[in-house]
Amino acid sequence: MALTLSISADMELFLNKQAAMNRQDVTTYLLNLVEQDVSADLAEFSGLEDFASSVAGIQAGLDDIEAGRTISLEEVIAQGEAGREQRRIAREGKKAQ
Numbered sequence: 001m002a003l004t005l006s007i008s009a010d011m012e013l014f015l016n017k018q019a020a021m022n023r024q025d026v027t028t029y030l031l032n033l034v035e036q037d038v039s040a041d042l043a044e045f046s047g048l049e050d051f052a053s054s055v056a057g058i059q060a061g062l063d064d065i066e067a068g069r070t071i072s073l074e075e076v077i078a079q080g081e082a083g084r085e086q087r088r089i090a091r092e093g094k095k096a097q
Contacts, residue, residue, distance in 0.1 A: 015029065015030065
């Protein structure tokens with residue numbers, strides 16, 4: 001992407017001086033400034049994406065509750081115990097072989 005900036009003569013002199021002090025041409029100097037500034041914003045933006053994903057997951061759960069797509073705590077416990085029992089039986093079967 002190409003950008004065109006209109007800056008004052010004083011700003012141009014200042015940027016040329018800063019670039020020269022950093023042993024860079026003005027384009028490279030400005031690109032580095034932008035990248036430094038934007039990298040902090042990108043990290044924050046990634047955090048916002050994670051947050052949005054979490055909110056979407058919570059909303060899906062709330063939608064399930066509202067639609068009645070739930071199971072009781074007792075059912076969750078029973079399913080966990082049944083799974084644990086199946087794994088125990090499988091382990092004992094492997095030991096017997």
